[in-house]
Amino acid sequence: MLTLQIPDPIYQRLVNTANATGRSLEEVMLHALKVGSPPDWDNVPDEFKADLAALDRLEDEALWKIATAQKTLEEMTRYRDTACCGTNWYSNSSEQSSSAIPYLNRD
Template sequence: MLVETVTLQIPEILYQRLVNTARATQRPLEEVILHALQTGSPPEWDDVPEEFQADLAALDKLDENTLWQIANSGKTSAEMERYNTLLEGNSSGTLTEAERLELMALRHEADLFMLKKTQAAVLLRWRGHRVPTP
């Protein structure tokens, strides 16, 4: 196989994401860059609301085992029951101010939870793993 050397200027943010992936996967940077050229750049996270971007960006630095834990994580039945109770109270207009604030916090937490699960799965796929769809 013939090999060519190329000097290329890339945006700092993309370079850093490739470096983070190389460290997290314990692979040489050159191998990660070649993979990116063959399959495309790492999955984006900048199209989600700004309040979640830092949490999603942090996933780039995680190793595969940690990403698998996030991708396979779930909420407990107690957490889901409380959330559903608050949703029902909200629908019927019976929530106290404290419960409304709790519901808002739980909704934010649920959004972040699902975004992280999805991003972890997408990163695992990008890194070459087979990730079953639910």
């Protein structure tokens, strides 16, 4: 058993959600914890763990900026060509995929 102090506005939002959806308060709270908790690192391939850990530390505003960023056709083509293991999908030439990361995150 765990005792947790929840601020009244958050508690009331959870109660209202439970009432509106016909679910128990416990079910609503467990769902909120599940979707809001850190990722399950057991299923993440090693090559993505560092990037995901960096994203996990960002504030919501920074994540929203990344998620809603618009890229040009040239930028997306470069991403496509470097996304698979740092290798251009259409040729045998190799390019480091890490060089594309700053390019994609550029404002």
